Amino acid sequence: MHEFLKRLPKVELHLHIEGTLEPELLFTLAERNGVMLPYASIEDVYAAYDFSDLQSFLDIYYQGMSVLQKPEDFYALAMDYFRRASDEGVVHVEMHFDPQAHISRGVGLSTILEGLSLARQEAESELGLSSALIMAFLRDRPAAEAMQVLESAKPYWDILDAVGLDSAEKGNPPEKFSEVFGRAKQIGIPRVAHAGEEGPVDYIYQALDLLDVCRIDHGVQCLQDPALVERLRHQGTVLTVCPLSNVRLKVVESMQAHPLPQLLDAGLVVTINSDDPAYFGGGMLANFMACHQAFGWQEAVFCKLAANAIDNAFMGEVRKAQLYKQLKKVAGY
Numbered sequence: 001m002h003e004f005l006k007r008l009p010k011v012e013l014h015l016h017i018e019g020t021l022e023p024e025l026l027f028t029l030a031e032r033n034g035v036m037l038p039y040a041s042i043e044d045v046y047a048a049y050d051f052s053d054l055q056s057f058l059d060i061y062y063q064g065m066s067v068l069q070k071p072e073d074f075y076a077l078a079m080d081y082f083r084r085a086s087d088e089g090v091v092h093v094e095m096h097f098d099p100q101a102h103i104s105r106g107v108g109l110s111t112i113l114e115g116l117s118l119a120r121q122e123a124e125s126e127l128g129l130s131s132a133l134i135m136a137f138l139r140d141r142p143a144a145e146a147m148q149v150l151e152s153a154k155p156y157w158d159i160l161d162a163v164g165l166d167s168a169e170k171g172n173p174p175e176k177f178s179e180v181f182g183r184a185k186q187i188g189i190p191r192v193a194h195a196g197e198e199g200p201v202d203y204i205y206q207a208l209d210l211l212d213v214c215r216i217d218h219g220v221q222c223l224q225d226p227a228l229v230e231r232l233r234h235q236g237t238v239l240t241v242c243p244l245s246n247v248r249l250k251v252v253e254s255m256q257a258h259p260l261p262q263l264l265d266a267g268l269v270v271t272i273n274s275d276d277p278a279y280f281g282g283g284m285l286a287n288f289m290a291c292h293q294a295f296g297w298q299e300a301v302f303c304k305l306a307a308n309a310i311d312n313a314f315m316g317e318v319r320k321a322q323l324y325k326q327l328k329k330v331a332g333y
């Protein structure tokens with residue numbers, strides 16, 4: 001199964017590029033930029049990655065970003081990830097980035113996007129890996145700040161495939177960002193949002209009704225509300241589920257206890273994603289393998305999941321057709 005899952009053309013719809021920062025690169029960039037880290041060794045870093053919930057992860061995740069200062073740092077971050085992803089059969093990546101986490105440290109949008117854009121171009125030409133860009137707003141920061149970031153991103157609006165909403169969910173409902181997402185819609189930028197990761201089902205309703213999102217990131221809590229499940233099924237709203245993330249952040253007790261089989265049985269459009277692979281024990285292949293081991297899923301299920309991701313990607317029709325061709329070859333139909 002490992003061989004098959006590696007060959008399967010995998011499309012990743014839910015990835016935070018800052019969450020791909022592996023400890024080795026963290027140390028390299030810290031030294032290059034003269035940043036003091038609270039870790040003496042790589043073992044120390046992994047020991048710190050013992051999370052009790054989303055917030056305990058976010059504290060460490062934002063601290064790690066302090067080493068990202070110049071365009072070449074963002075380039076190295078993304079290029080390192082694209083190489084690893086390509087090696088495990090990922091063909092397209094839709095990456096969130098968190099501008100506010102950088103702007104607040106004096107690192108501007110132009111610095112971030114110069115590095116990320118160069119890496120995206122190189123990934124396309126050297127690895128045949130396509131990508132999309134999702135500018136995420138930090139929901140635990142004021143909505144006015146998010147609006148400012150959106151307006152200041154005007155020179156880059158045409159390279160943004162979507163805006164997103166992430167960071168600490170509880171106590172930060174989507175409705176707080178109604179105006180910001182309304183403005184994004186007016187500009188013509190598609191919208192996605194994290195909802196129902198740790199937070200209540202009401203946040204999923206709000207993301208749909210008030211933010212008019214086309215995808216729900218995570219959304220695993222929807223099963224608590226049969227009417228919501230029926231709505232998501234009827235609308236065909238995709239959920240970008242991140243199983244290893246959910247285990248590591250204690251959203252679920254174990255892979256065996258993960259509700260993915262119920263989500264599929266309910267007829268929902270599910271995709272498998274890695275969220276923050278450097279922090280949660282692996283990328284797309286590790287997440288797919290963990291599902292095989294926990295649920296006994298066989299090839300046909302994984303082909304369906306891969307197809308769901310292609311169908312719901314911010315990707316042109318020509319690229320979609322290319323990836324479907326690859327998928328059919330691997331699936332043998």
Ligand SMILES: Nc1ncnc2[nH]cnc12
Pocket residue numbers: 016019054061166167168169194197245275276
């Ligand atoms: N799993 C997650 N949930 C919310 N915000 C995030 N930012 C990075 N990873 C996240």
Ligand SMILES: [Zn+2]
Pocket residue numbers: 014015016166194217275
């Ligand atoms: Zn996420």
